[in-house]
Amino acid sequence: MLRRILYISCAAEGTTEQALRQIIATAQLKNRRRDLSGVLAVGKGLFAQVLEGSQADVGETLARICGDSRHGDIRLVLDVPTRTRIFDRWSMALLVEEAAGELAHAVRDDRREATDLIDHLRDLLARDPLYWSSGLRTLALAA
Ligand SMILES: Cc1cc2nc3c(=O)[nH]c(=O)nc-3n(C[C@H](O)[C@H](O)[C@H](O)COP(=O)(O)O)c2cc1C
Structure with a gap:
């Protein structure tokens, strides 16, 4: 059995594109x-991360x-056992997209379900990488 988690955290002040790449x-x-x-x-001032793998490694x-x-104020919003991976093609994909950022804020504030965010991220990654990776340079990371 595998484990999938999703947390949302606040990016430290002054987080740069360079820091993100690292x-x-x-x-x-x-x-x-x-x-x-x-x-x-990555959304304005926050990170949302999905990790999936063995219980021990996650x-x-x-x-x-x-x-x-x-980063700080890390909130685990989803933690489930699973047999299948959703993001199996990605050791860690970086996704900068406005709607994803807004959805992450809504999940964090309990206005939306964590699974809505995961579905959105999965759908985005099924699209052309040019679509979801081009926002990085224009994003103001600090809240
Ligand atoms: C938002 C965020 C996401 C991260 N995601 C991962 C990750 O998926 N896997 C990982 O090994 N480290 C990740 N890191 C980095 C770890 O916190 C840590 O710095 C790194 O694994 C090196 O750890 P070590 O110096 O103890 O070896 C992430 C850090 C941040 C701030």
Whole structure:
């Protein structure tokens, strides 16, 4: 049995595009070694991240992520056992898209279900990467 989690956190003040690229590079490298998959969506001032993989690897990685000073106020909004992966093609996809960011805010504020956000991220990744990766440069990360 696998485990899938989704958390939403607040990006540390002054998080830059450069910092984001570093986070993703590390995540992709480490996740590939552990056979973890998922997506990191970035909204104004927040991160929403899905991680899926073995119980042990998701647990260990989440603990590491929770101790990272590049973000804070981490809220676990979904934690489910599963037999199948949703993001199996991605060790960690970086997704910057306005609607995803707004949905992440709504999930965080309990105005929408966590599964709505996951469905949205899955649908986005099924589209052309040019569509969901082009927002990075224009995004103001600080809230
Ligand atoms: C928003 C965010 C998402 C992250 N996602 C991952 C991830 O998916 N996998 C991972 O190994 N590290 C991830 N990291 C980085 C970890 O927090 C940690 O810095 C990294 O794994 C290196 O840990 P180590 O120095 O203890 O080896 C993330 C960090 C942040 C701020």
